[in-house]
Amino acid sequence: MSLAFLLCLVVLFVIAAMGAPIAYAIIVGSFVYLAASGQSIGVAGKVLVDGLFQSFILLAVPLFIVAANIMNAGTISDRLLRFCIALVGRFRGGLGHVNILASLVFSGMSGSAVADAAGIGKIIIEMMTKSGHYTRGYAAAITAASATIGPIIPPSIPMVLYALVSNSSIGFLFLGGILPGLLIGLVLMLLNGWISHRRKFALEEPIALAEVPKLTFEAFPALLMPAILLYGIYGGVTTPTEAAAVAALYALILSAVFYRALKLSTFYSILVSSARSSASVGIVIGGALILNYIVASENIPNLVAQALVGLDVSPLTFLLSVNVLILLLGCVLDASTIILVIIPLFLPACRELGIDLVHFGVVAVVNCMIGLITPPYGILLFVINAVTGIPLVEIIREIWLFLAVLVFALLLLILFPGITLFLPQLFGYAG
Amino acid sequence: MNRISKPLLQLAEAVAAFMMAAMFATFILQVVIRYTARIVWIPDTFPWLEPSNFGWTLEFCLALWLWLVFWGNAFVVRDQDHVSFDILYFAVPDRVRRGFIIVTGLAIGIGLLLSIDPTWDRFKILRLKKTATLSDLFGDWIRMRDVYAIYILFLIAVPARYFWRVWQAFRSSMSEPQHTSEGRLDE
Amino acid sequence: QDKITLRMSTPASDSDQRSISLATVFGPAVEGFATYEPHYNASLVAQGSELEAISAGDLEMSIASAQELATFFPEFSIFATGYVHQDAAHQVKVFNDPLMDPFKKKVEDELGVKLLAVMYLGRRHVNLRFPRSEKNVMTPADLAGVNLRMPGSDAWQFLGKALGANPTPMAFTEVYTALQTGSVDGQDNPLPTVVDAKFYEVTKQISLTSHLVDLNYIAFSKAVWDKLTPDQQAAVQKAAEDAAENGRQAQLKKEEDLVAFLKDKGLEIYEPDLKAFREHVQAQYVGSSFAAAWPEGVLEKINALGN
Numbered sequence: 001m002s003l004a005f006l007l008c009l010v011v012l013f014v015i016a017a018m019g020a021p022i023a024y025a026i027i028v029g030s031f032v033y034l035a036a037s038g039q040s041i042g043v044a045g046k047v048l049v050d051g052l053f054q055s056f057i058l059l060a061v062p063l064f065i066v067a068a069n070i071m072n073a074g075t076i077s078d079r080l081l082r083f084c085i086a087l088v089g090r091f092r093g094g095l096g097h098v099n100i101l102a103s104l105v106f107s108g109m110s111g112s113a114v115a116d117a118a119g120i121g122k123i124i125i126e127m128m129t130k131s132g133h134y135t136r137g138y139a140a141a142i143t144a145a146s147a148t149i150g151p152i153i154p155p156s157i158p159m160v161l162y163a164l165v166s167n168s169s170i171g172f173l174f175l176g177g178i179l180p181g182l183l184i185g186l187v188l189m190l191l192n193g194w195i196s197h198r199r200k201f202a203l204e205e206p207i208a209l210a211e212v213p214k215l216t217f218e219a220f221p222a223l224l225m226p227a228i229l230l231y232g233i234y235g236g237v238t239t240p241t242e243a244a245a246v247a248a249l250y251a252l253i254l255s256a257v258f259y260r261a262l263k264l265s266t267f268y269s270i271l272v273s274s275a276r277s278s279a280s281v282g283i284v285i286g287g288a289l290i291l292n293y294i295v296a297s298e299n300i301p302n303l304v305a306q307a308l309v310g311l312d313v314s315p316l317t318f319l320l321s322v323n324v325l326i327l328l329l330g331c332v333l334d335a336s337t338i339i340l341v342i343i344p345l346f347l348p349a350c351r352e353l354g355i356d357l358v359h360f361g362v363v364a365v366v367n368c369m370i371g372l373i374t375p376p377y378g379i380l381l382f383v384i385n386a387v388t389g390i391p392l393v394e395i396i397r398e399i400w401l402f403l404a405v406l407v408f409a410l411l412l413l414i415l416f417p418g419i420t421l422f423l424p425q426l427f428g429y430a431g
Numbered sequence: 432m433n434r435i436s437k438p439l440l441q442l443a444e445a446v447a448a449f450m451m452a453a454m455f456a457t458f459i460l461q462v463v464i465r466y467t468a469r470i471v472w473i474p475d476t477f478p479w480l481e482p483s484n485f486g487w488t489l490e491f492c493l494a495l496w497l498w499l500v501f502w503g504n505a506f507v508v509r510d511q512d513h514v515s516f517d518i519l520y521f522a523v524p525d526r527v528r529r530g531f532i533i534v535t536g537l538a539i540g541i542g543l544l545l546s547i548d549p550t551w552d553r554f555k556i557l558r559l560k561k562t563a564t565l566s567d568l569f570g571d572w573i574r575m576r577d578v579y580a581i582y583i584l585f586l587i588a589v590p591a592r593y594f595w596r597v598w599q600a601f602r603s604s605m606s607e608p609q610h611t612s613e614g615r616l617d618e
Numbered sequence: 619q620d621k622i623t624l625r626m627s628t629p630a631s632d633s634d635q636r637s638i639s640l641a642t643v644f645g646p647a648v649e650g651f652a653t654y655e656p657h658y659n660a661s662l663v664a665q666g667s668e669l670e671a672i673s674a675g676d677l678e679m680s681i682a683s684a685q686e687l688a689t690f691f692p693e694f695s696i697f698a699t700g701y702v703h704q705d706a707a708h709q710v711k712v713f714n715d716p717l718m719d720p721f722k723k724k725v726e727d728e729l730g731v732k733l734l735a736v737m738y739l740g741r742r743h744v745n746l747r748f749p750r751s752e753k754n755v756m757t758p759a760d761l762a763g764v765n766l767r768m769p770g771s772d773a774w775q776f777l778g779k780a781l782g783a784n785p786t787p788m789a790f791t792e793v794y795t796a797l798q799t800g801s802v803d804g805q806d807n808p809l810p811t812v813v814d815a816k817f818y819e820v821t822k823q824i825s826l827t828s829h830l831v832d833l834n835y836i837a838f839s840k841a842v843w844d845k846l847t848p849d850q851q852a853a854v855q856k857a858a859e860d861a862a863e864n865g866r867q868a869q870l871k872k873e874e875d876l877v878a879f880l881k882d883k884g885l886e887i888y889e890p891d892l893k894a895f896r897e898h899v900q901a902q903y904v905g906s907s908f909a910a911a912w913p914e915g916v917l918e919k920i921n922a923l924g925n
C-alpha cells in the first residue's frame with residue numbers, strides 16, 4: 001500500500017466522518033491520491049464520467065426508483081394490503097402476517113426497501129396500531145424487518161449496484177434472490193406467530209369469505225406485476241434494465257388508468273423526487289468508480305492474491321468473517337456505501353478462493369439489508385420514524401428478535417449456497 | 432434572494448423531471464421497437480418503425496443519465512438527500528458541527544474548483560471523438576465533449592453551493608440538520 | 619536511471635490471447651528498461667477511453683480497435699468494414715504497406731498515439747440459437763428477421779444490417795442470458811469468444827460467414843516513445859511485433875481447434891455461400907457515409923494486397 005493510497009483513505013474517512021456526502025469525500029480523497037502519486041487530478045473526473053456513461057446496467061436504478069414512487073403514490077399498495085388481510089388476517093398475529101406477506105408481494109414489484117417501508121409499511125403500521133392489539137413499537141419493528149425483503153426478491157436496486165462492481169449477471173443475481181427472500185419471509189412469519197402466541201395478541205375480525213373474490217379481483221392487476229416482470233426478463237421480452245422501465249410503465253397505467261388514482265401534478269412530483277434520488281445515488285456510484293480506479297492503479301487485486309496464497313484461509317472462514325464485518329459496518333453505514341465501496345475490496349479474494357460471485361452477492365445484499373435495521377444507523381428505522389412519528393427508542397426496543405432471526409437466515413444462506421444457487425442453476429447458470 | 436432563487440430552483444427541477452421522463456419514455460420506446468420488429472407486418476407497413484432507425488435509444492438514455500446525475504447534484508439534490516455518514520455529525524454540539532461544515536465545505540469547494548482545469552484538459556481531445564449513435568438524433572455536429580460538458584457545470588455549481596453553506600455556518604444561520612430518509616429509494 | 623512503467627489497459631481478460639502474448643512476449647522483451655504493468659477487464663480505464671487516456675498522459679499502452687480509432691478518425695472505418703481484410707496475413711501486409719502511413723501519422727499527430735503492430739482477433743461468424751433445420755443461413759436473405767446482437771455503435775449496426783439481419787445493440791454481459799431466453803436470436807463473434815463466453819451452451823449453430831476478419835492495434839504513447847533512446851525504441855517496436863506474431867499464431871491455431879470442440883458440444887458448423895455474403899455486404903457500403911470517409915484509392919490498394 002503506497003503512501004498516496006494511505007493519505008487518500010485518511011482524507012476520505014475524515015471528511016466523510018464529518019458528515020460530508022460520501023461521494024464528495026471520495027472525490028476529494030481521490031484528488032489527494034492522484035496528486036500524491038504524481039498523476040493529474042483531472043483523471044478523477046474523467047474516470048467518473050467515463051464510468052457513468054458506459055454502465056448500461058445502471059440505467060435500471062433510476063427506472064426502478066420511478067416505479068417504486070409511482071406504486072406508492074397510486075392506490076396499488078392499499079389494494080394489495082386488503083388482499084393480504086383477506087388471505088392471512090384471520091390467524092393469530094394476523095396483521096403481523098399481513099405485514100410480512102404484503103412485503104413479499106410488494107418486493108416482487110419494487111427494488112427498494114425504503115419504498116416498501118414508506119409506502120405499504122406506513123399504511124399497515126396505522127392499521128396495526130389502530131386495531132389496539134399491537135404496540136406501535138412492534139408494528140414498526142415488524143414493518144422494518146419485513147421491508148428488508150424488498151431488494152432481496154427481484155427486482156432489486158442493490159443487486160444492480162453489486163452487478164456493476166462485480167461484473168456478474170443481473171439476471172442470475174435476481175434469480176438467486178428469490179428463494180432467500182422467501183426464506184426470510186418464512187422465518188419472520190414463524191417469529192411473528194411465536195410472539196403472537198406468547199404475548200397473546202388478540203385475534204382480528206376475519207374478513208367474510210364472500211368478500212375474498214372481490215378483493216382478489218381488485219388486487220389482481222397489481223398481483224400480475226411480479227409475473228410480468230419475471231416473464232419479461234426470463235421469457236426474453238426485455239433485458240433486466242428494460243424490465244425496470246416496463247415495471248414503471250405498468251405501475252403508471254395501473255394507477256392512472258385502471259385505479260384512476262394518479263393526478264398529473266402527482267406524476268410531476270414523482271418525476272422530480274425520482275430525479276433527485278437517482279442523482280444522489282448516481283454520484284455515489286461515480287465515487288465507487290473512482291475508488292475502483294485507485295484500487296486497480298495500486299494493483300490491489302494482485303497484492304490480495306499474493307497475500308491469500310500464504311494465508312491458507314478456507315472459503316467458509318472467509319465468508320463468515322466478511323459477513324461479520326459487513327454486519328458491523330451495517331450498524332454505521334448505508335447499504336449503497338457498503339456495496340459500492342466496501343464489497344469491491346473483497347471481490348479479488350472471493351475470485352481467488354473460488355467463492356461463487358452470485359452466491360456472495362446475494363448473501364452480501366441480504367447482509368446489507370439487515371444493516372438497514374441495525375441501530376444506531378438504520379435507514380429503515382429513520383424512515384418509519386419520519387413517516388409515522390413512532391419514536392426510534394420504541395422501534396429499536398422491539399427490533400432485536402427480528403434481527404436475530406434475520407441473522408439466523410443469513411447464516412443459513414452462507415452455509416447452504418444451494419438455497420441461493422438452485423434457481424440460477426436451473427436457468428443455466430454455470431457457476 | 433428568495434424571489435430570484437425560487438423560480439430558478441423550480442426551473443432546475445423541471446429540467447430534471449423532463450430528463451427523467453425522457454429516459455423513461457425512451458426505454459419504453461426501445462422495448463416497443465424490439466417487440467414490434469418481431470411482428471413482421473409492422474415494420475413492413477410502417478418502415479420508420481425499423482429497429483435500425485432506433486439504434487440511438489441506448490446511448491441517448493446513457494447521456495440522459497449522465498446529465499441527470501450531474502445536473503441533479505448541481506441544482507436539485509438537497510443536503511439531506513445525499514448518502515452520508517451522519518452519526519458523528521448529529522452527536523456533536525452545534526459549534527463543532529459548524530466547524531465540520533466549514534472544513535468539509537472548503538475541502539469540497541476548493542478541491543472541485545482546482546480540478547476544473549485539469550479535467551477540461553482531458554475533455555478537450557473529445558472534440559474529435561464521435562458518439563456511437565447520437566448523431567442520428569442530434570445531427571453530425573455532436574461530439575463526446577458536448578456530452579461530457581455537463582460535468583464542468585457540476586464542478587462550478589457544487590463549489591458555489593458549498594461556499595454559500597460555509598458562509599452560512601460562519602454567520603451561524605444554518606437550518607436544523609435532518610436525517611436522510613424518505614427521499615432515499617436506493618436501498 | 620529509474621525504469622519507466624508501461625501501464626497497459628484493455629477490456630480483454632488475462633486469459634485472452636492478446637493479453638497472454640503481451641505478458642509473455644512483450645513484457646520480458648522490454649524488461650531491461652521498462653516495467654510492463656497490464657490491467658485487464660477495463661479495470662483501469664473504461665472500455666473505449668484508452669486512446670484519449672494515452673493522449674492525456676494518463677496511460678502508456680492499450681490494445682485499440684479500428685472501430686475505436688474510427689470514432690476519432692472516420693477513415694479508420696475501412697479496417698472495420700465487412701469483407702475488406704481477407705485473412706491474418708493480409709492484415710499484416712496492409713499494416714506494413716505505405717498505404718497505412720498517412721493513417722498512422724494522423725493518429726500520432728492528433729492523438730499522440732503510436733500504432734506499433736497489428737494483432738489478429740479472429741474471424742467473426744454468425745452464431746444463432748436456432749438449429750440448422752429451422753434456419754439454414756446460406757445467403758443474406760436467410761438472415762431476414764433475425765435479431766442479431768451487435769455492439770452498439772453505428773458502424774456495427776450498419777454491418778449487421780448489411781449482413782441481412784436485424785442488428786440489436788446490447789451490452790456484452792447480457793448476451794448469454796439474452797440468447798438463452800430469446801431476447802436476441804444470435805450474436806457475432808470469433809470462435810474463441812463463443813467458447814470463452816460459453817455461448818455454445820445457449821446456441822445451436824454457427825454459419826462461418828467470416829464477415830469481419832477483426833484486428834486490434836498495439837497503441838503506445840508517443841510522449842513516452844520520444845523519451846526512449848533509439849535502441850530502446852527499436853526494442854519496443856520489435857517486442858510489439860513479436861508479441862503480435864505470437865498472438866496471431868496462437869489465435870489461428872485456437873480457431874482451428876475450436877471447430878472440433880464446438881461440434882463436440884453439438885453445434886452445427888458450416889460454411890455459407892461466402893460469395894453471396896461478400897457481394898451483398900460490399901454493395902451496402904458503396905455510397906454509404908462510411909465509404910465517404912475513406913481516402914481515394916485505399917480500398918483498391920488493400921484489395922491488391924490480398925489474394
Ligand code: NA
Binds near residue numbers: 106112151153156
Ligand atoms: Na424487489
Ligand code: NA
Binds near residue numbers: 331
Ligand atoms: Na444499520
